[in-house]
Amino acid sequence: MNWVPEVASNLASKVDAVLWFITVVSLVFFIIISFVLVYFAIRYRRRQENEETPYITGSHVLETIWTIIPSFLLIVIFAYGFVVYKDMRTPPQDSLEITVTGKQWLWLFAYNTGKTTLNELYVPEGRPIKLVMKSDDVLHSFYVPAFRVKQDLVGGMYTDLWFTPTKAGTYELFCAEYCGTGHSAMLGKVIVMSPQEYEKWEKGEEEKAVSSLPPAELGKKLYTERGCNACHSIDGSTLVGPTWKGLYGHDVDLQDGTKVTVNENYIRESILEPQAQLVKGYTPTMPSFKGVLSDDEISGIIAYIKTLK
Amino acid sequence: MANHTIAETISIPYLEERGLLSWLTSTDHKRISIMYLLSISTFFILAGISALLFRLELLTPGKTIVDPHTYNVLFTFHGAVMVFLFIVPGLAASFGNFLIPLMIGARDVAFPRLNLGSYYLYVIGAIIVLVSLSKPADTGWTFYTPYSIKSGTDVILLTLGIFVLGFSSILTGLNFIVTIHKLRAPGMTWHRLPLFIWASYATAILQLLATPVIGITLLLLVAERAFGIGFFDPAKGGDPVLFQHFFWFYSHPAVYIMIIPAMGVISEVIPVFARKPIFGYKAIAYSSLAIALISFLVWAHHMFVSGMSDMAATIFSFLTFLVAIPTAIKVFNWTATLYKGSIDLKSPMLYALSFIFLFTIGGLTGVFLGALAVDVHLHDTYFVVAHMHYVMIGGTVMGFLAALHFWYPKMTGKMFNEKVAKIAWAFVFIGFNVTFFPQFILGTQGMPRRYADYPPQFHSLNELSTIGSWILGIGMFVMAINLIRGLFNGEKAPQNPYNSLSLEWQVPSPPPHENFEEIPNVTDWTYGYGKKSA
Numbered sequence: 001m002n003w004v005p006e007v008a009s010n011l012a013s014k015v016d017a018v019l020w021f022i023t024v025v026s027l028v029f030f031i032i033i034s035f036v037l038v039y040f041a042i043r044y045r046r047r048q049e050n051e052e053t054p055y056i057t058g059s060h061v062l063e064t065i066w067t068i069i070p071s072f073l074l075i076v077i078f079a080y081g082f083v084v085y086k087d088m089r090t091p092p093q094d095s096l097e098i099t100v101t102g103k104q105w106l107w108l109f110a111y112n113t114g115k116t117t118l119n120e121l122y123v124p125e126g127r128p129i130k131l132v133m134k135s136d137d138v139l140h141s142f143y144v145p146a147f148r149v150k151q152d153l154v155g156g157m158y159t160d161l162w163f164t165p166t167k168a169g170t171y172e173l174f175c176a177e178y179c180g181t182g183h184s185a186m187l188g189k190v191i192v193m194s195p196q197e198y199e200k201w202e203k204g205e206e207e208k209a210v211s212s213l214p215p216a217e218l219g220k221k222l223y224t225e226r227g228c229n230a231c232h233s234i235d236g237s238t239l240v241g242p243t244w245k246g247l248y249g250h251d252v253d254l255q256d257g258t259k260v261t262v263n264e265n266y267i268r269e270s271i272l273e274p275q276a277q278l279v280k281g282y283t284p285t286m287p288s289f290k291g292v293l294s295d296d297e298i299s300g301i302i303a304y305i306k307t308l309k
Numbered sequence: 310m311a312n313h314t315i316a317e318t319i320s321i322p323y324l325e326e327r328g329l330l331s332w333l334t335s336t337d338h339k340r341i342s343i344m345y346l347l348s349i350s351t352f353f354i355l356a357g358i359s360a361l362l363f364r365l366e367l368l369t370p371g372k373t374i375v376d377p378h379t380y381n382v383l384f385t386f387h388g389a390v391m392v393f394l395f396i397v398p399g400l401a402a403s404f405g406n407f408l409i410p411l412m413i414g415a416r417d418v419a420f421p422r423l424n425l426g427s428y429y430l431y432v433i434g435a436i437i438v439l440v441s442l443s444k445p446a447d448t449g450w451t452f453y454t455p456y457s458i459k460s461g462t463d464v465i466l467l468t469l470g471i472f473v474l475g476f477s478s479i480l481t482g483l484n485f486i487v488t489i490h491k492l493r494a495p496g497m498t499w500h501r502l503p504l505f506i507w508a509s510y511a512t513a514i515l516q517l518l519a520t521p522v523i524g525i526t527l528l529l530l531v532a533e534r535a536f537g538i539g540f541f542d543p544a545k546g547g548d549p550v551l552f553q554h555f556f557w558f559y560s561h562p563a564v565y566i567m568i569i570p571a572m573g574v575i576s577e578v579i580p581v582f583a584r585k586p587i588f589g590y591k592a593i594a595y596s597s598l599a600i601a602l603i604s605f606l607v608w609a610h611h612m613f614v615s616g617m618s619d620m621a622a623t624i625f626s627f628l629t630f631l632v633a634i635p636t637a638i639k640v641f642n643w644t645a646t647l648y649k650g651s652i653d654l655k656s657p658m659l660y661a662l663s664f665i666f667l668f669t670i671g672g673l674t675g676v677f678l679g680a681l682a683v684d685v686h687l688h689d690t691y692f693v694v695a696h697m698h699y700v701m702i703g704g705t706v707m708g709f710l711a712a713l714h715f716w717y718p719k720m721t722g723k724m725f726n727e728k729v730a731k732i733a734w735a736f737v738f739i740g741f742n743v744t745f746f747p748q749f750i751l752g753t754q755g756m757p758r759r760y761a762d763y764p765p766q767f768h769s770l771n772e773l774s775t776i777g778s779w780i781l782g783i784g785m786f787v788m789a790i791n792l793i794r795g796l797f798n799g800e801k802a803p804q805n806p807y808n809s810l811s812l813e814w815q816v817p818s819p820p821p822h823e824n825f826e827e828i829p830n831v832t833d834w835t836y837g838y839g840k841k842s843a
Contacts, residue, residue, distance in 0.1 A: 030673055040652065041662060044648070
């Protein structure tokens with residue numbers, strides 16, 4: 001069994017070193033206390049009802065020893081934790097900055113090339129990355145176990161964190177601060193690429209490959225990639241939002257008492273301005289995907305919904 | 310009642326008078342204690358059942374029995390009810406009420422009618438919390454803003470219920486402080502007091518000073534939800550992190566409101582069943598006060614990654630390590646008390662020893678979370694869930710069960726089946742560890758808390774944890790049945806079945822209405838076990 005996640009950033013091994021140090025110190029104390037506890041309970045167990053026991057009320061020497069030794073160790077642990085924390089809070093000057101926005105229940109990444117991605121953060125291996133983060137609604141927390149980094153995203157302020165990815169690969173991103181119904185579905189990925197691949201990715205060659213898919217397949221791909229699946233089912237079950245199964249072409253009751261037939265325009269409007277015509281019985285929690293999804297991508301999603309009969 | 314003279318009333322066991330009304334109007338601290346005990350036990354069972362349900366949901370990845378919203382409602386109900394209706398009033402209101410007057414040699418608490426009033430406040434608060442279940446909150450028991458402002462559930466009613474419960478807590482604390490200061494029997498000096506009294510005193514100070522802060526905070530939250538005043542929502546110019554500071558300024562000391570009385574129980578049970586004086590009386594007594602004091606200065610260790618300054622995080626990390634020291638001293642002193650004792654492993658002692666063992670794990674894992682670099686990784690993961698349950702169940706609930714088994718003969722006048730009690734203990738102990746130990750590993754591996762669903766790599770440990778919850782549930786069930794059966798079929802309890810030297814054992818079981826025929830004159834401390842010349 002793996003006790004800790006994969007080590008995939010420069011900080012991870014430093015954090016693990018503190019973790020193991022505390023583990024060893026704790027284990028020593030734990031083993032001593034449990035051993036003594038069990039040994040005394042067996043060695044001095046009551047054998048007959050009127051056993052006599054000595055009158056011992058304490059020992060200043062012992063009490064002083066077991067005050068000073070833990071105090072000393074605790075200060076060492078504090079200092080060690082602090083030293084590594086200071087590293088974790090001090091991003092290098094030449095860090096690559098990426099803006100992160102959290103909203104219920106998706107991650108939005110904006111790169112300085114003007115590119116944006118949803119739920120997938122692309123970073124080059126070996127380069128310090130600084131994330132400048134904000135929330136559009138409630139609290140969220142950016143957590144990548146393999147990097148040992150975590151930081152809350154708070155509305156009305158920017159928070160930041162940094163790391164240097166050390167290994168190409170795909171790593172899980174979790175939202176670690178409870179943010180409502182879709183909390184456990186607010187997942188993302190961090191994709192660490194070699195510098196060459198990253199350069200290629202920055203130029204956007206991959207995007208073309210995506211849009212060359214047939215519309216319905218593109219929509220299917222976006223359904224999971226863009227996190228639609230956090231709130232919309234495709235099997236008829238009710239999640240945070242209405243299911244997509246059998247949605248197209250049917251009438252739905254709206255919050256204001258009117259009815260609307262689900263067609264291309266209604267779906268498009270619901271993606272770009274979700275609160276404009278809200279379906280009855282659902283809360284206005286969906287974020288706008290304006291500027292996030294291209295026209296081709298929206299058409300792809302519409303085509304995909306049409307296939308779900 | 311009217312037929313008896315005053316002298317006769319005194320010698321009537323407090324349980325004698327029948328009828329619901331005689332209970333609901335009683336100002337006898339022992340009857341109020343029993344009413345609290347029944348009330349908090351009811352909520353313990355309800356919150357426990359909700360935990361079994363959401364553990365069942367976590368048995369497999371994907372949907373097992375409930376949708377994410379229902380899952381969120383279940384863990385919110387579990388947390389809020391366990392904290393505010395079971396564990397905060399918990400030992401203080403139930404055993405504190407029963408034992409404080411008896412242990413210090415008084416006939417009742419200082420303000421008996423206020424005491425009954427506190428109980429009614431508890432009941433009103435509890436009813437409001439239950440009414441809120443028509444649209445149950447899904448915010449978690451921490452009510453973090455701005456989600457608690459935006460959630461479509463009935464947050465206002467739940468927080469108002471907790472607001473009322475707070476007054477019950479404040480007034481109980483006030484009552485106990487005055488009682489301990491003013492009503493000690495002649496000769497019962499501070500350094501002769503049982504350590505449970507010292508613990509209750511420290512707890513009462515915390516209740517009195519910290520609880521108003523949660524009251525004010527929740528009112529601000531209600532004002533923001535109801536009238537749109539922007540205290541905490543950034544959309545209205547508020548500060549969500551401020552809410553967390555306010556919340557933990559109460560809720561961290563509240564952790565000690567929950568655990569210190571249990572520490573007091575352990576300090577009573579161990580000397581009796583080891584037949585030894587408590588080791589380092591003064592260190593244990595004053596460490597309760599030290600913990601209470603330091604607990605006011607460590608609240609922001611819940612917030613290292615919440616967006617406060619790095620400097621603040623550093624200072625709070627340092628202060629957090631300070632609180633570990635008095636806690637460690639207690640653990641060492643309890644263990645040392647066993648040395649050369651005559652240890653009787655009856656059920657109260659088994660729970661007390663479990664407390665030391667499990668609380669040590671809870672305390673040591675707190676060291677991980679206090680260390681800044683490690684907390685960044687472990688914060689808001691299952692490691693925190695495991696840590697707090699090792700402190701709250703491994704600590705407080707073990708202390709509660711030790712108290713329940715230890716004072717049961719005194720409170721009920723009956724004995725329970727000791728063999729069944731031991732079997733139940735084994736299930737509880739094993740079930741608890743199987744449920745929560747895997748969660749330390751899950752958290753270290755990176756599984757976030759409050760997840761209705763989880764990626765497949767966390768499956769097997771979650772499965773194990775859910776199986777553990779069933780073992781724990783069976784243990785609790787057997788324990789409860791055993792204690793209930795004892796009420797009807799149990800043998801009559803002797804005055805002092807465990808040969809304790811404490812005052813409450815020197816009166817009949819159950820004690821008479823006025824506790825002592827004559828107020829005792831105390832000449833020695835409570836822990837004079839063993840042979841002095843040896």
